Amino acid sequence: MTIFRGTFIDIPENPFTGGVLRVDSDAGLLVEDGVIVARGPFLDIRRAHPAEPVVDLTGSVVLPGFVDSHVHFPQIRAVGGLGLPLLEWLDKYALPEEARMADAAYAAGVAREFVRGLASAGTTSALVFGAHYSDAMDALFGAASEVGLRITSGLVLSDRLLRPDLLTTPVRAYAESLALANRWHGTGRNRYAVTPRFSLSCTDELLATCGELMEAIPGALFTSHVNENKAEIATVADLFGGSDYVTTYERHGLVDRRTVLAHNVHPTDVELKLLGVNGASVAHCPTSNAALGSGLFPLHRHLQYGVRVALGSDVGAGAGFSLLKEGLQAYFCQQLLADQGRPLTGTHLLYLATTAGAEALNLPQVGHLSPGQAFDAQLIRPAEDSPLAIGISHAEDYEEAVARIFTLGTTTDVQAVWINGDLLTT
Numbered sequence: 001m002t003i004f005r006g007t008f009i010d011i012p013e014n015p016f017t018g019g020v021l022r023v024d025s026d027a028g029l030l031v032e033d034g035v036i037v038a039r040g041p042f043l044d045i046r047r048a049h050p051a052e053p054v055v056d057l058t059g060s061v062v063l064p065g066f067v068d069s070h071v072h073f074p075q076i077r078a079v080g081g082l083g084l085p086l087l088e089w090l091d092k093y094a095l096p097e098e099a100r101m102a103d104a105a106y107a108a109g110v111a112r113e114f115v116r117g118l119a120s121a122g123t124t125s126a127l128v129f130g131a132h133y134s135d136a137m138d139a140l141f142g143a144a145s146e147v148g149l150r151i152t153s154g155l156v157l158s159d160r161l162l163r164p165d166l167l168t169t170p171v172r173a174y175a176e177s178l179a180l181a182n183r184w185h186g187t188g189r190n191r192y193a194v195t196p197r198f199s200l201s202c203t204d205e206l207l208a209t210c211g212e213l214m215e216a217i218p219g220a221l222f223t224s225h226v227n228e229n230k231a232e233i234a235t236v237a238d239l240f241g242g243s244d245y246v247t248t249y250e251r252h253g254l255v256d257r258r259t260v261l262a263h264n265v266h267p268t269d270v271e272l273k274l275l276g277v278n279g280a281s282v283a284h285c286p287t288s289n290a291a292l293g294s295g296l297f298p299l300h301r302h303l304q305y306g307v308r309v310a311l312g313s314d315v316g317a318g319a320g321f322s323l324l325k326e327g328l329q330a331y332f333c334q335q336l337l338a339d340q341g342r343p344l345t346g347t348h349l350l351y352l353a354t355t356a357g358a359e360a361l362n363l364p365q366v367g368h369l370s371p372g373q374a375f376d377a378q379l380i381r382p383a384e385d386s387p388l389a390i391g392i393s394h395a396e397d398y399e400e401a402v403a404r405i406f407t408l409g410t411t412t413d414v415q416a417v418w419i420n421g422d423l424l425t426t
């Protein structure tokens, strides 16, 4: 067993419905086999376990590891393609890079960069939008296993309207997805996610195949995109006889508690109601929404309809792996919505980046640092005299300190990361 000594800040309960920030300064977390078995004042924990080694993290802040609910593995080398809306951005920047994943050696290099990038941003769990090629998916799951990240991912499926080298057929999609799930779902910390790219690039037949895959892989998640961009939404309505976007998935049994749909910037009330009643989650990706000019996310309406919302970085349309940056951009977005927006505090941002993501991904063992949880954590230790160090030391209270961490923090302030009690060395 190990005792971690420090200031631990987390948010176990939803602050949109009354949860409050939990701060324990000079606390001890007793960790056994990766699981937190006790949390309390350091001296009490020490007295009860005098022989256990102590990891001293005092003088900084320990947060739970972040949970990224939407990030694309094959797009890391395409970040920064600015100036285009979604469909043009896909054609010019994202899809040419995704086509390079056909080369297994190239994909393996990207996979290594990807998992290191996530971990060094303090992200310990992620729902990863995969690649269109099985060998590339093997590379991703393999690289994630080496680092120990909690990855949920799957082969990306499309059978129309993309460049031909990214297309599959329903029969091939079923066989390849199932073979990948058999290799990786439940292997170590990996899980499988059935992943049609978006209904724009998927026929009804392929979406029906996704429904069959969900039946065939117990415990799998379902992930895709929805209502991101107005031109995209109009095309989907044309392709599906005027149907709304959420219904294109729902009619194949793909909208329920296992579902995480990215974006949802332009939902109708009917769609929000369907998502809320069915227990589905939305991955809010605010830097991506701003970069692609997709729009301002209607968080307040999601909350009104009881839709679960978590944060996603959406690399490569987003601006990097840091959920600190996404949290700040989520805050900006609600400010820009003025009286239509939902004002956010540092507590909300920390929740969206941690416990909300754990709930969306059905990972009850992570998100906060309570006894019984896995010790997935990150040490925020800014350089001396940096604006963040000054900001934290002059904060009135810890809620203000957390707001400053989201405002000023970057990946360089994440000095150490643990997953299941193990210090990462990447």
Ligand code: GUN
Pocket (backbone or CB within 6 Å): 072, 086, 090, 094, 197, 198, 225, 228, 288, 314, 317
């Ligand atoms: N919709 C379909 N594919 C993508 C993608 O790669 N990125 C984003 N932001 N939206 C998508």
Ligand code: ZN
Pocket (backbone or CB within 6 Å): 070, 072, 129, 225, 262, 314
């Ligand atoms: Zn995406």
